[in-house]
Amino acid sequence: MNLHHYAETHDVTNQVPPLSAINLYRDDLPLQEWVKRYQGEWADAALNTYGQLAGSSLMQAGFLANENKPVFKSHDRCGHRIDLVEFHPAYHELMAAGIGAGVTSAPWTDPRPGAQVARAATMYLHNQAEAGTSCPMTMTYACVPALRLQPDLAEHWLPKILSRQYDPRNLPVEQKTGATIGMAMTEKQGGTDVRANTTRAYPVGVGGPGQAYELVGHKWFCSAPMCDAFLTLAQTDKGLSCFLLPRHRPDGSRNEFYIQRLKNKLGNWANASSEVEFRGALAWMVGAEGRGVPTIIEMVSLTRFDCMIGSSSLMRQALTQAAHHCAHRMVGTRVLNEQPLMQNVLADLALESEAALALTMRMGKALDSVHDEQEDKFARLVTAIGKYWICKRAPGMINEAQECLGGTGYVEDSILPRLYREAPVNSIWEGSGNVQCLDVLRALSKEPGVLDVLFAELGDGHGSAVLKQQIEQLKQQFGDTDEIQHRARQLTEDVATALQAKLLLEAGNSSVSDAFIASRLGQHGQAYGTLPRGLNLAALIARSTPAGFQE
Structure with a gap:
């Protein structure tokens, strides 16, 4: 009796072809x-x-x-x-x-x-x-504006920081072809409240900007501890100050920088995050003494911008995976992306992805507009708005994309579990949601003209009665300062969606802007896949499904 026949239990059919060797730019x-x-x-x-x-x-x-x-x-x-x-x-x-x-x-x-x-x-x-x-x-990338505040340090470090040569060797910077920079600000007792930091800086000589100090203390989060130097904060007699702390001393010996352990994180596995101690670590003051937060804030603003990029890109890759799967997987007698309810979900995911990208790229334009006061104010406000909203939307959107693949999207053979684990980091690091919303209020209350710049950007609704109504409501909401901190998240969300709607309208693709306004500013369900009737879902899906994936 031939038992081999019984070992073949089934034919493998209805499987999605591997998504490999694609051009993530040309197909987007x-x-x-x-x-x-x-x-x-x-x-x-x-x-x-x-x-x-x-x-x-x-x-x-x-x-x-x-x-x-x-x-x-x-x-x-x-x-x-x-x-x-x-x-x-x-x-x-x-x-x-x-x-x-x-x-x-x-x-x-x-x-x-x-x-x-x-x-x-x-x-x-x-x-x-x-x-x-x-x-x-x-x-x-983000350390450059802060270092330029201290020209002597910038002259020494920036040629290696701006090099396009990656050099992972553990050597003094003078012996390397390129350098990377990390950041160490957070301490156990303070977290986001860096003014509660207890790390002390002691001058080696005269002290002051550009001078050497020895640092004693700890950092509860030191990102990328393998970098060549770190921007960090420590207390002097004049208050919290900013320092550049290299891994090596000028004589080539290792600095008094001690890694305690690596963090065991939810995601972000390829990157090392650590707890460190400074035991007389040699560092150089960057910027004015006692002005550590203003010195480092521009670096923080740029890292928050990259959180927007990061969350937007994770959403895009999740959308790509879902679109590819649904373009090939049959359920019943039809491909998934031809079925009305799945079309509703995919189109909704495509809207979320493009709206995030639009606001992110608009921020890039603001950063490109050097010495433009209006754009500087726009960037000051929208960095916090975008960091809050885009990073907040990413985990739920990626989970919805996982559902499009069913169980396949939950196992590690797929990239989706990694995307899902990765998503929360951008909403937590560089200031979590409440920090961003309070920063929105701070910008509006302490920096003249910021609110005017916001409403100049939003305009009169660009022909959309729904957007115009939201803009008018925003003006009323900002005019009412009663319990404004309590309402900060709702205000930030409303500004974010209004800005996204405005940008999509300006871009001129009515399939995208009409659907976004109808679903994000109008009456709609809370879950993805609840777009109202009458929208061009096929156009939205085709726009965000790479051409090579479509049947």
């Missing part, structure tokens, strides 16, 4: 359009190249870097303290690609119109392949 029509809209079209060829890389080899490297988490080595085999973090080669491949593409440097070395937009698009592509490596690249 909304991204191409928004880059062009805000003067980044000159980077089209470079974005096309990086989109192909991110959708193929970097995507595979992302899986490897997350399957092989960084490992902390406190001592060498002879018992010498070394405080090193070791990474899988895939991590280094990702870092080299991003730095080589200008993620850490391009807007500073080539500040032409659209430079911040083009850089944001590059980060948007990279982050879809692997988000953990985006953390050290973000901080390296």
Whole structure:
């Protein structure tokens, strides 16, 4: 009797083809359009190249870097303290690609119109392949304005920071071809309240801006502890001050910087986050003494912008996965994306993704508008609005995309579990939701003209009666200061959706703007897939489904 026949239990059918080796830029029509809209079209060829890389080899490297988490080595085999973090080669491949593409440097070395937009698009592509490596690249990019406040330090450090050479070697910066910068601000007792920090800075000599100090204290969160130097905060006799703390002293010896342990995080696995102690660590003051928060705030603003990019890109990759699956998977006698209820869900996800991208790229345009007072005020306000709203929307949107794949979207063979784990980090780091909403109120109350800039941006509704009504309601809400902190989240949400509606209307694609206004400003359900009737869902799905995926 031949038992082999009984081992074949079934034929494998109705399976979605692998999504591999795609061009994340060329297959993303909304991204191409928004880059062009805000003067980044000159980077089209470079974005096309990086989109192909991110959708193929970097995507595979992302899986490897997350399957092989960084490992902390406190001592060498002879018992010498070394405080090193070791990474899988895939991590280094990702870092080299991003730095080589200008993620850490391009807007500073080539500040032409659209430079911040083009850089944001590059980060948007990279982050879809692997988000953990985006953390050290973000901080390296964002440290530049703060360091420029201290010209002597900038002259020494910026050539290596702005290099497109990734150099992971643990050497003094003078011996390296490139450098990365981390950040260490948070302490146990204060968290977001950095003014409660207890780390002390003691002058080695005369003290003051650009001078050497020794730092003693701890940091509960030090992001990317393998970086070459860190911007950190410590108390002096004049208050909280900002310092640049390198891993090595000028004589080449290791600094008194001690990693206690790596954080065991929900996501962001490829990146190392740590607890550290400074035991007389040598550091140099950046900016005025006692003005540490104002000195470092521009860096924080840029990292918050990258949180917007990060969440937007995670949503886009989740949408890509859902669209691809539903373009091929049969249920009953029809492909999923031809079925009305799934069309409602996919179109809703596409709206969320493009609205996030639109607000993010508009922020890039504001950052590109150097020395424009109106755009500076816009950026001051909308950094907090965008960071709050886009990062808040990402986890739920990604979970809905998982549902489109069913059980397949829940297992680690898919990228979706990683995207879902990754999403909360952007809403928590660099100031969680309440911090952002209170910052919105702070900007409006303490910086003259910010509210006027907001309403000038929103205009009169751009032909939409629904948007016009929301704008009028916003004016009334901001005019009522009673219990305004209690209402801060609702106010921030209403501003965010009004801005997104305005941007989509201006872009001129009525299928997108009509659906967004009808669902986000009008009466609609709370879950995704509750779009009202009468919208062009097929156009929305086609717009965000890469051409190569469609049957």
